[in-house]
Amino acid sequence: MRKFSFGKYALAIYSLLAIIYLLIPIAYTFAFSFNDSVKSNISWRGFTLDKWTGVCNQQGVCEAFANSVLIGVISTLIATALGTMIAIALVRYRFRFRSAVSLLLFLPMATPEVVLGAGLASQFLSMGTQKGFITIIIAHVMFCLSFVVVTVKARVASLDPALEEAGRDLYGSPAQVFWKITFPLLLPGIISAALLAFALSFDDFIITNFNAGPETTFPKFVYTAAARGIPAEANVIGSAVFILAIAIVMTVQIRTSIKQKRLSK
Amino acid sequence: MHKLATEFVARGADLELVGIRKEYPGFTAIENLDLHIPAGEFFALLGPSGCGKTTTLRLVAGLDEPTSGKILIGGKDITATKPHERPVNTVFQSYALFPHMSVLENVAFGLKQRKIAEPMPKAQAALDLVELGHLALRKPQQLSGGQQQRVALARALVNRPSLLLLDEPLGALDLKLRRQMQIELKAIQMEVGLTFLHVTHDQEEAMDMADTVAVMNKGRIEQMGAPEKLYDRPKTVFVSKFLGQSNLFVGEVVESGIESVSINVSGNKISVPKARAENQNGTIAIGVRPEKAMFHEQEPQRSSEVNLIGPGEIIDIRFTGVSNQYLIEIPAIGNVTVFAQNIGKSPVVELGAKVWVSWKVEHSFGLADLPANTHTESISVV
Numbered sequence: 001m002r003k004f005s006f007g008k009y010a011l012a013i014y015s016l017l018a019i020i021y022l023l024i025p026i027a028y029t030f031a032f033s034f035n036d037s038v039k040s041n042i043s044w045r046g047f048t049l050d051k052w053t054g055v056c057n058q059q060g061v062c063e064a065f066a067n068s069v070l071i072g073v074i075s076t077l078i079a080t081a082l083g084t085m086i087a088i089a090l091v092r093y094r095f096r097f098r099s100a101v102s103l104l105l106f107l108p109m110a111t112p113e114v115v116l117g118a119g120l121a122s123q124f125l126s127m128g129t130q131k132g133f134i135t136i137i138i139a140h141v142m143f144c145l146s147f148v149v150v151t152v153k154a155r156v157a158s159l160d161p162a163l164e165e166a167g168r169d170l171y172g173s174p175a176q177v178f179w180k181i182t183f184p185l186l187l188p189g190i191i192s193a194a195l196l197a198f199a200l201s202f203d204d205f206i207i208t209n210f211n212a213g214p215e216t217t218f219p220k221f222v223y224t225a226a227a228r229g230i231p232a233e234a235n236v237i238g239s240a241v242f243i244l245a246i247a248i249v250m251t252v253q254i255r256t257s258i259k260q261k262r263l264s265k
Numbered sequence: 266m267h268k269l270a271t272e273f274v275a276r277g278a279d280l281e282l283v284g285i286r287k288e289y290p291g292f293t294a295i296e297n298l299d300l301h302i303p304a305g306e307f308f309a310l311l312g313p314s315g316c317g318k319t320t321t322l323r324l325v326a327g328l329d330e331p332t333s334g335k336i337l338i339g340g341k342d343i344t345a346t347k348p349h350e351r352p353v354n355t356v357f358q359s360y361a362l363f364p365h366m367s368v369l370e371n372v373a374f375g376l377k378q379r380k381i382a383e384p385m386p387k388a389q390a391a392l393d394l395v396e397l398g399h400l401a402l403r404k405p406q407q408l409s410g411g412q413q414q415r416v417a418l419a420r421a422l423v424n425r426p427s428l429l430l431l432d433e434p435l436g437a438l439d440l441k442l443r444r445q446m447q448i449e450l451k452a453i454q455m456e457v458g459l460t461f462l463h464v465t466h467d468q469e470e471a472m473d474m475a476d477t478v479a480v481m482n483k484g485r486i487e488q489m490g491a492p493e494k495l496y497d498r499p500k501t502v503f504v505s506k507f508l509g510q511s512n513l514f515v516g517e518v519v520e521s522g523i524e525s526v527s528i529n530v531s532g533n534k535i536s537v538p539k540a541r542a543e544n545q546n547g548t549i550a551i552g553v554r555p556e557k558a559m560f561h562e563q564e565p566q567r568s569s570e571v572n573l574i575g576p577g578e579i580i581d582i583r584f585t586g587v588s589n590q591y592l593i594e595i596p597a598i599g600n601v602t603v604f605a606q607n608i609g610k611s612p613v614v615e616l617g618a619k620v621w622v623s624w625k626v627e628h629s630f631g632l633a634d635l636p637a638n639t640h641t642e643s644i645s646v647v
Contacts, residue, residue, distance in 0.1 A: 165328050166361035168348040170420070171378035180374075184365045 026242060033235035040229025051232040058233035064221035065237050071133070071217060072201040075140035080194045082141070083148025084186070090149070091156040108146045116143060117210035124211060131213030139211045140204065144197035151196060155189025277460035278339030278352070278427035279304040280325065285334035287320055294320040296484040298334070307454050307461045309475035311468060313507070317484040318464045322430050325462065326355050338427055354421035355430040358437070360413045362405035368392065368416050369401035375424040391423035394453070411442045418450070422457065431463040435470065447474055468508050472496065480504050498630050500543050502550065505632060511552040512601050513636055518546055525626060531597035533574045535629070542631030550632040556604040557628040560593060560620040572629060574598055575621030579614055593622055
């Protein structure tokens with residue numbers, strides 16, 4: 001007779017509970033994106049696909065979403081370009097205040113967002129800058145930058161300097177060596193840094209709220225709407241973003257595992 | 266392989282280093298280096314790690330700049346040019362193959378950079394030369410260490426550089442593969458006729474492959490010459506120890522004849538031909554290679570052509586296959602090593618046996634300096 005082992009099942013049960021706990025808010029959001037709601041989206045009133053097919057009918061949702069995507073893309077591009085350059089400089093070159101710069105780059109990550117947001121807001125105020133699209137971009141680039149630097153730096157550090165030297169030795173000018181050797185080898189790091197930056201920017205509410213002025217982003221829209229009941233269209237967009245993210249992650253995972261299988265052959 | 270090799274025959278150029286000095290913050294890597302490597306020669310820079318040999322190579326490649334001095338290739342001063350403008354290619358110690366390119370693309374890289382016509386067929390031919398043509402489409406990380414090494418070689422050779430630099434190219438390979446690659450590398454060099462500058466810390470590798478070996482120590486070249494000459498007549502303690510083994514005897518010069526110089530080592534007279542002595546006055550060190558020395562169970566006849574010391578006691582015997590290595594302790598002189606080939610001629614002795622050690626005076630060599638641990642009393646160092 002096999003002995004009943006509590007420990008064996010305890011781990012499985014615990015894991016299941018943890019996953020359920022993590023997924024409940026997402027499942028709830030997803031389910032209520034199909035709710036045939038009228039004003040508030042709190043009680044279940046029946047299944048409908050209307051909210052998915054006519055997601056832009058609700059005033060402000062799609063505008064806010066488009067705004068968030070645009071802000072996310074622009075700040076990601078700027079932060080990734082700047083951050084990659086900073087990361088390469090920090091690893092490859094020796095210069096005065098190098099370690100100080102390294103340390104200071106961690107500050108925006110460690111500082112509470114409220115403080116950063118409020119600080120920036122008072123800066124813009126004292127400079128007399130009109131708050132809006134530009135100020136949001138400035139704020140987002142600022143807090144994304146540190147994350148990009150940290151992510152890309154790890155990749156640069158693992159890059160054998162001899163590879164770049166071999167490129168120079170094989171008649172590559174500094175620019176050619178960068179684009180043909182350094183950049184392709186850093187690309188996986190740069191892509192994950194960019195994805196991280198986009199996610200941070202798209203998601204950010206606190207800092208944005210301080211510096212947005214009249215401009216609306218998706219998180220800001222949801223926050224404002226929550227006061228009078230979030231429209232189901234917001235659930236639709238939230239679910240869609242979630243599905244898209246999962247799809248991207250799975251594609252990458254499958255591609256790498258295929259690649260590894262081919263390599264190990 | 267022979268036919269293919271002719272495709273890569275390039276005219277190697279000579280390399281000249283004039284008064285090269287390289288300082289890093291805190292230390293001097295190269296003190297004052299003058300070096301001339303004739304075109305088409307296989308030249309080895311041999312030395313322990315930190316002696317400045319890799320720095321020398323990097324200066325020639327253009328990856329570092331000398332603090333002062335000039336570098337000339339084929340008579341042209343290239344000191345100020347960038348690495349990608351030099352007619353030089355390097356085989357890196359880590360191979361440095363580009364992991365995001367196929368083997369073929371790796372080899373074609375230099376050709377494409379210089380916009381040379383038909384880079385792919387030429388790269389394929391270079392891969393065939395190193396017998397890896399069938400692996401052209403693989404990624405470098407799918408190859409074994411020895412195969413990667415050959416790709417790195419093909420990637421450099423395909424550009425037909427005036428000068429090929431090899432930075433410990435065999436260091437990462439296991440012993441058997443290393444010996445095999447040494448033979449192949451030498452064969453390729455002879456076929457393509459390029460000037461090779463090979464940096465290594467492996468003295469066997471340097472002696473086996475190079476036409477000329479330069480022994481480097483502490484940023485200076487200690488001695489330079491054909492491997493046989495270096496081995497036969499080392500001029501400094503460092504060279505006598507780094508290139509093979511040596512028995513060294515230190516003593517005051519007591520006799521200086523027409524042909525030879527003799528020193529007194531605790532009452533024993535040890536002589537060296539004058540032509541083989543760097544120093545002929547004061548306290549000097551005289552050495553002999555362990556395989557040139559032999560031992561005797563009975564005291565042999567003394568002769569002016571033979572150095573004879575002893576008797577001493579055999580304190581260690583090592584069997585290495587082709588030879589036996591005996592360690593003999595001689596009172597007031599110290600320990601002496603003798604190698605005897607296992608050809609059935611040397612006497613069969615056991616530990617503790619009483620023996621005399623002798624060697625021909627013509628096999629002695631007199632050094633320019635003294636061992637670092639020399640006391641006022643004469644001693645011998647193994």
